[in-house]
Amino acid sequence: MEEFTYTRPATADDATGAHSAAEDAMYMAGGQTLIPVLKQGLAMPTDVVDLNRVDDLAGIQVTGDAVTIGAMTRHAVVAASAEVKGAIPALTVLAGGIGDAQVRNRGTMGGSLANNDPSADYPSAVLGLGATVTTNQREIPADEFFDGMFATNLEDGELIKSVTYPIPEKAGYAKFPNPASRYALVGVFVAKTAGGVRVAVTGAGQDGVFRPAEVEAALSADFSAAALDGVTVPADDLMTDMHAAADYRAHLIVVMAKRAVNQANGQG
């Protein structure tokens, strides 16, 4: 790993200040992606601003109509939260299936979203629930947050503080994990909300997380797994790699969507 200057701010303001004062800084959240990236020399920042001691970025708040999760809240904490489970059980399912137990003890929601790995789980919850990302500068609606593979519309130095998930009528998340990495080969988040049905797919799109129009249309008419019988998703813009071809991923999207709908409907 290349050398860097390490700073450990105690407040979000100090963190953004340290970032802007440095030549080429990166924030470190849980580090479960960034540390491997630094080891491989895929990123060589002059400064690492560690967010792990910024207490006001972690925590969970549940109100009557929304769940707000601090950016530095670790996956294991969300997975084990009775409050989150009571409001949006699909979120605890999703968080409890990220990576492995050791990764969930360190990895954070904000880090996952800022990195926007095309196979990460959290982006599908943010897009599927139509959540709002709150940064040190503004509020960003889910539909405007993601900007392609490993890219978001965050400005340089902009810091995610929390995400607010509106509580849906029902929601579910199902993924086919890559057997080695546990990343989603395909993950599908479905939500029936006051504003309609939203579906978000991770692991499959060439441009990262996306909303499959065919699946949303079928589930808007009838929010049941049977409504997806015969529905197909075009493979044109899906990824092909050593793990799966695009047409296989297209098939898995419908299969995972059915499982997610069944989970949302309390049918397994």
Place this chain on the structure above:
Amino acid sequence: MGFEGAMPEISLSINGAQVTGTVEGRTLLVEFIRETMKLTGTHTGCDTSQCGACTVHLDGKAVKSCTMLAVQADGAEVTTIEGLAPEGEMNPMQQAFNDHHGLQCGFCTPGMVMRAMALVAENPDPTEAEVRHGLEGNICRCTGYQNIVAAVLDGAKALRG
């Protein structure tokens, strides 16, 4: 708010003993444990955050020490595999791995045992499925896992008393 120099000094508890040391920002926790503290029971298997051989407990929770900076453990309580058998006598989970031959080459074993101890601390009576899910972050390339799972179930039972 941070460290003024390029070489932070850290102070932490390792296996119950308070230690201090000077590290670089980029020093990994596993490097500090193995190279500075000379506790070589913690293994670096893959160095890409996948295999879990480097698993230690950080304030009671299992983490991959190759995917944490040493400076991030400043002020924490770290337990390594050596901390499970301070008197040289195997603890019940280690004994269960021995009894069930939950290993072949043994390289992954320290991480397996540390993860198993954390799993059982959270869930003293896990099902086989919970053990398998709980061990997803630990890779063994010899055994096929069958005896490891049997060892963890038996170790859990022994620890329940």
